[in-house]
Amino acid sequence: MGCFTFVKVMMFLFNFLIFVGGAALLAVGIWVSVDGGSFLKVLGPFSSQAMQFVNVGFFCIAVGAVLVLLGFLGCCGAQKESKCLLLMFFAIILIIFIAEVAAGVVALAYSSFAESILKAWATPALQTQYGKDDVVTKIWNSTMTELKCCGFTNYTDFTNSYYYNSHGNSYPPTCCRALNATCTQSDAQQSDVQGCFEQLLSTLKKNANIVGGIAAGICLLEVAAMFVSMYLYCHLDKNIR
Template identity: 70%
Template sequence: MACFTFFKFMMVLFNLLILLGGLTLLGVGIWVSVDKGLFPQLLSLFTLDMQFVKVGFFCIAIGGVLVLLGVLGCCGAHKGSKCLLLLFFSIILIIFIAEVAAGTVALAYSSFAEGILKAWATFVLKNQYGSDPVVTKIWNSTMTELNCCGFTNYTDFTDSYYSEQSEGSYPPSCCQLDTAPCSQQQAWHSAVQGCFEQLLEALQKHANIVGGIAVGIGGLEVAAMLVSMYLYCYLDNNVS
């Protein structure tokens, strides 16, 4: 009985955290969807100009799922409902399988995903950099912080809107020399790395942290499934 009480307490506590996380995401999602300020505009940049993903709606959807999970887990543990516990276990299991499948696909088709990302970034740099202030500010900050130029290299700005408007020059980040403007020849001699390569190097440096977070999330999901199934089996045996 003491073991059952402990697992019940842990189940309620764990799902309260899930519920709080879901409510936070819901709040952020609603704010991003309603507010037209600078920060939502920065987030909306990652809709890839194809309307595949709306950040606000995405946060609302994920937050709603987390709130549902939190309510199911808390009510199932507190009321001793086998139906709610089984439903909670099923949803967590589906999410876990989806995450494993997504990770496997990402590893198997990483080069394909890189091609899509490159096509999008190249389009944005050639057509929106220099004309869209939000896009320009984000890329300038990224290139300055990472000491990089474009997505692949300086050629991303060749025949671009920015280049045409600046008489064939390139962004200052593409040249290591302090002289302005940054010409194509100077950019070629500088050979500044593209931001994608810099991001990959940064990810590789922090691979242990990223992997640890992924393992931690997976561990929490497995723990939640084990606890919910233990409570379900305990209640099933007592009812029987």
């Protein structure tokens, strides 16, 4: 078996696994988005931990769809020896790689800018959707419970919000350290529960080695995928008989 044939077979097998994994993730994402209740019943005792996953069903669908597309392009490109499909595969991987690098640079070098962007998205949701929209409410409840935080910045994100006005001028229970029936402004102020953005940054810093290792591994896989696709692309003409 020549080098070209070996790389072609490995390209096909690797992308077939990506395709299968993406299809499974896509199916689960659709399942939890359409009928999250039955999904939680299947998990049984693990249902509380799964709530985080259920709340990001649409994210799973998006990631699964991208993986299915990449797997399909990679498999067909290698099997059919199609320059067009291999080039499309390379282009998509390159776009994802550039987006990840750009996001990482912005997050590290311009953390205050990233915070302002996230705050511009999060604050209106907390003001108008929390307590009204089930999806937004579940996502924030899960986040605040898991991270032991309150709001994006702090409890003031809920002041005069839909939740605040419809619950007798009170804040979500997670904004108070003592789990009282109602969390008043004085209770929230005395509790001084940290905002979720700062708590998330603190958690990421504590696990910086793990996060960095995962990010580096993903980047290496993407670079390897681009290299292999370009190798096949450049050597196709030499292998045409």
